[in-house]
Amino acid sequence: MDDEWVAVAQCADIDEDDTHAVRVDGREVCLYNVAGAFFATDNKCTHGDADLSDGLIQDGHLIECPLHEGTFDIRSGRAMSAPCTEAIRCHDLRVQDGVIYLRVAS
Amino acid sequence: MQPAVVQLKQLAPRFELTRKNLLGARHLPGGVYSSPEIYAMEKERIFMTHWLSVGRVDEIPNVGDYMTFSVMDEPILISRPADDEISVCMNMCLHRGVAVANGCGNAKDFSCPYHAWLFDVGGKLIAAPGMKESEVDLKGARMKPLPVKIWRGWIFTTFSENPRPFEDFIATYEEKLWWFQSGECKTAHKVEIDVKCNWKFLVENLIDIYHVGVIHKSTFGGFVKGEKIKFNLEKDGGWHTQYEARPHSKSGEQVFPTLPWAKDKSSGIACKAGIYPNLNLSMRADSLRMWHVWPTSPGTTRVVCYLLFPEEAFSIPDFDEELKKYSGFVEQIIYEDAAMVESLQNASGSKFFQPGPMAPLEEALHHLENHYIDVMTGEQ
Numbered sequence: 001m002d003d004e005w006v007a008v009a010q011c012a013d014i015d016e017d018d019t020h021a022v023r024v025d026g027r028e029v030c031l032y033n034v035a036g037a038f039f040a041t042d043n044k045c046t047h048g049d050a051d052l053s054d055g056l057i058q059d060g061h062l063i064e065c066p067l068h069e070g071t072f073d074i075r076s077g078r079a080m081s082a083p084c085t086e087a088i089r090c091h092d093l094r095v096q097d098g099v100i101y102l103r104v105a106s
Numbered sequence: 107m108q109p110a111v112v113q114l115k116q117l118a119p120r121f122e123l124t125r126k127n128l129l130g131a132r133h134l135p136g137g138v139y140s141s142p143e144i145y146a147m148e149k150e151r152i153f154m155t156h157w158l159s160v161g162r163v164d165e166i167p168n169v170g171d172y173m174t175f176s177v178m179d180e181p182i183l184i185s186r187p188a189d190d191e192i193s194v195c196m197n198m199c200l201h202r203g204v205a206v207a208n209g210c211g212n213a214k215d216f217s218c219p220y221h222a223w224l225f226d227v228g229g230k231l232i233a234a235p236g237m238k239e240s241e242v243d244l245k246g247a248r249m250k251p252l253p254v255k256i257w258r259g260w261i262f263t264t265f266s267e268n269p270r271p272f273e274d275f276i277a278t279y280e281e282k283l284w285w286f287q288s289g290e291c292k293t294a295h296k297v298e299i300d301v302k303c304n305w306k307f308l309v310e311n312l313i314d315i316y317h318v319g320v321i322h323k324s325t326f327g328g329f330v331k332g333e334k335i336k337f338n339l340e341k342d343g344g345w346h347t348q349y350e351a352r353p354h355s356k357s358g359e360q361v362f363p364t365l366p367w368a369k370d371k372s373s374g375i376a377c378k379a380g381i382y383p384n385l386n387l388s389m390r391a392d393s394l395r396m397w398h399v400w401p402t403s404p405g406t407t408r409v410v411c412y413l414l415f416p417e418e419a420f421s422i423p424d425f426d427e428e429l430k431k432y433s434g435f436v437e438q439i440i441y442e443d444a445a446m447v448e449s450l451q452n453a454s455g456s457k458f459f460q461p462g463p464m465a466p467l468e469e470a471l472h473h474l475e476n477h478y479i480d481v482m483t484g485e486q
Contacts, residue, residue: 048217048224068217068224068233083215083224083232 005094005101011038012098019063021053024104029091031100032074034061039074040093040102046079046086110147113137114483120461121479128472133461136454138478139304145404149178151481152383157275159260159385159398160184162412163192164293165210170227173210177265178401182252183207183216184261187228194263195229196250206249225249258289260396276381278340285348285377285389287367288396291414295433299409301444303451305384305401306478308409311443312386312397313345313378313474316467337470343382343477345470351376353390354435361428362392362419380470382477392419395436405451409440 006024014020014033021043022029028043030053041063043051050067058064062071062080070084077090092103107113120135138144160175161184172185174197183197183206197205199218206216206225215232216225224233229249237244255262255272257280262272279286301308311317315335335349352358352374360373368375368391377389386397394414402408413433422428453459464472 048222067222067235069235069238070233 004103006104007099008102009100010098011095011100014038017057019053019055019057021051022102024102027104029102029104030063031093032057032063034074038093038095038100040091041072041074041077042089042091045070045084046088047084052088107141107143110141110143113141113144114147118483121483123461124472124475124479128464128469129466131464131472133464133471134306134475134478135461136456136459138482139306139451139454140404142404144482145304145401147482148401151486153178153401154180154265155269156266156383157255157262157264157269157272159262159396160194161261162259162293163256163261164259166192168212170212170214171210172207172213172216172227174205174207180265181205182263183229183249184263185227185229187226191228192254192256192261193228194252194254194261195248196252198249199223199225200231200244200247200249201234258286259291260288275342278344279346279379279381279387282338282340282346283377283379283387285365285367285375286379286387286394287365287416288387288394288414290366291394291416292420293412294415294420294429295413297409297411297413297433297436297440299437299440299444300402301407301409301440301447302405303407303444303447304404304454305399305407307447307450307454308399308407308443309380309384309386310471310474311447312399313380313470314468316465317446335467337473339470339473343474343481344380345473346377346379346387347470348375348377350374351390353392354395354432356431356435360392361432362415362422364391365389365394366416380474382474393432411436411440 008022008024009020009031014031016033018033020031022031029040030043032039043053045052045065047070048067050065052063052065054066055064061074063074064071068083070082071080072088073080077088079085079087089105091105094101117135117137123132124134161173165173166186169186169189175182181197182194184194187193197207199206201221201223204218204220206218222235226232231244231247234244252263257276335347337345337347339345353360355361373391375391379387384399388395396412398410400408
């Protein structure tokens with residue numbers, strides 16, 4: 001349903017290869033701009049107490065947690081390197097007229 | 107103050123008085139209980155060389171369980187990285203030395219609170235954030251592991267680089283202590299009390315039968331016939347004994363079921379042993395206790411007493427209430443002793459203090475005090 005989609009940011013808010021934290025329904029979400037394509041995952045690392053939005057995007061599509069440098073694939077949420085082992089939750093994202101809409105997985 | 111070796115040399119004539127046979131001997135001079143320099147030397151000569159019990163396997167039953175502890179300011183991490191593995195290592199980050207684990211609990215890994223270096227449960231370095239460009243090879247790095255030996259449910263470790271073989275250290279007790287089946291027991295409670303005295307006063311106090319009928323008259327003193335106790339003295343300051351006494355309860359009545367290995371013995375059986383430097387093992391017909399005496403400074407000590415029972419004791423009616431009474435009884439004994447040893451500590455620093463003659467009942471103290479002189483003044 002259309003009303004599940006929530007506008008959370010403007011595309012212009014996020015530079016290429018950068019991250020942006022937003023809050024939707026009380027949930028911290030991290031938005032990514034990967035070479036002009038936008039993705040969204042939970043912001044809290046599944047390993048330590050850290051925000052992925054403070055991390056760096058590596059090798060095009062990996063987000064590196066700033067605390068212990070474990071990585072996740074931004075596109076699938078898969079944990080890619082130690083100490084991260086548990087996938088990060090991904091959220092549906094849609095861009096319309098320069099606005100980013102999210103449908104947050106419960 | 108003079109360095110410890112000089113102080114010990116000055117005390118040599120006083121040590122000769124402790125060296126005399128029991129009936130002519132005097133207790134150790136006050137200096138060994140009050141000098142910070144001698145305390146520092148004890149750390150190196152005694153606590154950094156001996157095998158030490160630092161806890162029980164049943165305190166960390168599950169994979170990932172851990173506890174932290176300090177032996178004379180040396181922080182250690184005791185953990186269970188795998189079902190069949192117990193690990194002890196220095197609790198010091200490989201970066202700046204901050205303790206990576208605190209308290210006790212269950213963890214998947216330990217993240218140093220200072221710069222987030224990450225270690226697995228056994229102390230191996232998993233990640234060193236922000237160090238990719240460092241030229242130092244951290245592959246395979248781990249916090250310094252210490253040797254681990256399990257004996258009857260106790261986790262023993264040592265800080266020594268060249269420890270005496272554990273089997274050799276424990277042989278006497280393995281052979282003689284039929285009554286201390288602590289591997290068949292579970293920890294019911296741990297009593298921990300800080301006492302303002304030197305650690306040796308408490309170790310000695312736990313052997314001292316002479317005082318029992320006096321200060322413990324209202325707890326258990328009335329049930330012990332001190333004059334009938336004969337000590338078996340073992341090498342390296344060890345000792346053990348068996349005598350008649352009532353169980354540890356206010357009335358002297360037995361509360362918990364008789365220990366399986368004491369069923370064919372007298373209901374008034376009591377056994378005690380000491381393992382140098384800081385362990386005191388004790389049995390009554392229905393219970394086991396192990397006392398750990400940990401120095402925390404020259405004039406302060408932490409007593410950690412484990413109250414142990416076999417499985418069946420835990421299912422008696424009103425177990426929790428009975429355990430509370432029993433543990434209160436043990437605490438009461440420690441408080442009764444604490445008042446004495448704290449006064450003793452005060453005297454030990456006085457220039458007027460002259461150690462008095464030993465009583466015939468102080469045979470095991472004589473043995474222990476002489477072993478102390480051996481350890482502190484002998485060849486290393």
